[in-house]
Amino acid sequence: MEANSITQTRTEKAGGSSTRSAYATIKRKIMDNEFAPGMQMPEQQLADYLGLSRTPVREALIRLAQEGLIEVIPRHGMRVLPVSVADMKEIYEVLVSLEPMATELLAKRRPDEKEMSRLIEACAEMEAALEADDLQTWAKADEKFHFELVQLCGNRRLASMVMGVWEQSHRARMITLRMRPKPYESTREHRAVVEAILAGDAAQARELYRQHRSKAANAMISIIEQMGMSQL
The missing domain is CATH 1.10.10.10 (Winged helix-like DNA-binding domain superfamily/Winged helix DNA-binding domain)
Structure with missing residues (x-):
């Protein structure tokens, strides 16, 4: 050459x-x-x-x-560019459909605590962050939880689709983070999902996650609408 x-x-x-x-x-x-x-x-x-x-x-x-x-x-x-409320509704419709499925698939695999260590660790980090009133650290631990869960589900295509859409909601979550009540209940819900997965109760894990994600979506969209923001 x-x-x-x-x-x-x-x-x-x-x-x-x-x-x-x-x-x-x-x-x-x-x-x-x-x-x-x-x-x-x-x-x-x-x-x-x-x-x-x-x-x-x-x-x-x-x-x-x-x-x-x-x-x-x-x-x-x-x-x-902003993210519209309509965009957020579409994004969460996808997440509410796919993430519970990932949770069910993971629970059916019956992972042990060693395989679930990153999820367990994320829960502990969320709890510690709340005690320290550190919402930024809490948000990072929450992100870690969701990322690790879909990566562990065993379906690479499903994980790829979830992460591609989940990333799009990140900006809105960060904007509304301090507008929402402190996420004590959300943190407990994460821990309950982990316990259901470790118990191998796929139906319970899926339903707990569906409720968790639906509740989060409704709260975020409600805040945006109440603030009179058609766009973020």
Whole structure:
């Protein structure tokens, strides 16, 4: 391979790495509402903020626009898009259908405490976070619980579908986190689901999870509507 070809290949790899870095960083800040709905930022300012050139940033923005997270504004960078109440209703209709199924599949496998250690650990982390009045840590533990549960269910396609949709609800959960009552009841419900799974009671585990997810969905959508927000 000629020297100029090797240099070009290395440059392309470096550019791809920069694009992935820009994409991951911007997306995480949008998901955690550090980049709030409606926020606008010029492309050059965003590139300076990330310490990157404009090309990988532009490529990352195109990808994020395709995912429906931002709007690319010519000559003006990006605008973070809102999530509508209608979107949230659709997202939770999917989750209420699929997540209980994942819970049932997991319970039927009769996992032991060692296999369930990450779920048990997440429950303990939620309880400790509530005692410390640390809702951000509680939210991370809650996310860990849901992620681990679907990963353990044994159906990779179901897990992939759940996680793809679940991620879309993350921004709304973070926005309403401090508008909801302290999640003591939700934390107890997580623990009850774990106990039903360990007992091998698939029907009970599924029903407990369905009730938990339905209750969470109704509470979140109700808060958004009561606040008079048609969009987040």
